[in-house]
Amino acid sequence: MFSDRFDQLVQALRILPSVGPKSAQRMALHLIMKNKEGAVGLAHALNEATSYIHECSICHSLTEDEVCNICVSHERDDQILCLVESPADVMAIEQSGSFRGKYHVLGGHLSPLDGIGPDEIGIPYLLQRLSGGNVKEVILATNATVEGQATAHYIVEAAKHLPVQMTRIAQGVPQGGELEYVDSHTLSQAVHNRMRMK
């Protein structure tokens, strides 16, 4: 609209998740009109982050070092491993403050139709990691989707021969959930997995 570089900025902003053409225009105008300094800072942060952040060589979460700060920490229990699909899940569980062990990030889930098999999500490396003998329990915290469930089941089967306990995060009614709005599959799971109170 105003110039080629303006249009290029609008296009470039469209790569952000849930940013459509109208939002991208609004963002571009905001940056140029009201916050040029912030825009330069954002460009710098993007260049720094893309240059220095990469996968942790142990758990495959994100880090700037060879090994991430969770893997390297002596304050975390390395006998219990939380297995998740992506670094976003590590972040969510860390923010819940409910886990003090270590992580293993698959980087996806099994999806044969998309050509994603056990090798693509590093199952051989996971089994090798579990064979070390240090890990006593794996919490399978893949998503509660069909693919996440299938991936969890596959891993239980694949690790059958190893002396490692496998648990799955609980499924049921979420905190604050009103029963009349909870889907029937979740409700049926919640009834099936009911817990004794007395």
Add this chain to the structure above:
Amino acid sequence: MFSDRFDQLVQALRILPSVGPKSAQRMALHLIMKNKEGAVGLAHALNEATSYIHECSICHSLTEDEVCNICVSHERDDQILCLVESPADVMAIEQSGSFRGKYHVLGGHLSPLDGIGPDEIGIPYLLQRLSGGNVKEVILATNATVEGQATAHYIVEAAKHLPVQMTRIAQGVPQGGELEYVDSHTLSQAVHNRMRMK
């Protein structure tokens, strides 16, 4: 969370309009995990845009050159001037395809409480531009807010001595508007400004 540079990127993304902490985290993860190339491209586009885009010396819209492509165009009627608050408004009117004249961008509206008076939004420069004698009509297209209305009225008064016709964009029921959901002020304006059909 993962590293300092990750946190810095999340912080930097928060300058974007309507991006809160959760969205910024999601964007940062998306860029680093799924689209590093796009992130580098965005950084480049930000640096280019902030370096080269500035105000047009005539209309105060945005351009990379001394004068913007609308001001420089011989195909646009320079006897009719559309006066708006910001370059975003120029973009909106251009996208409606309803105007073939030239623009004048105030860069804001009168707001005495915030210390924004006639000088801050360049009223002297506007009057000087209108004194040239070339402009026959000014369409006052400031926002239909209290401040926008006040600014339009102020300009009409300030330019009283000049032989220039002043018009205001129409106010009424928007296209597709169902009367029962239109606010009463708009409805009262629409009745007051009714147009003869026969």
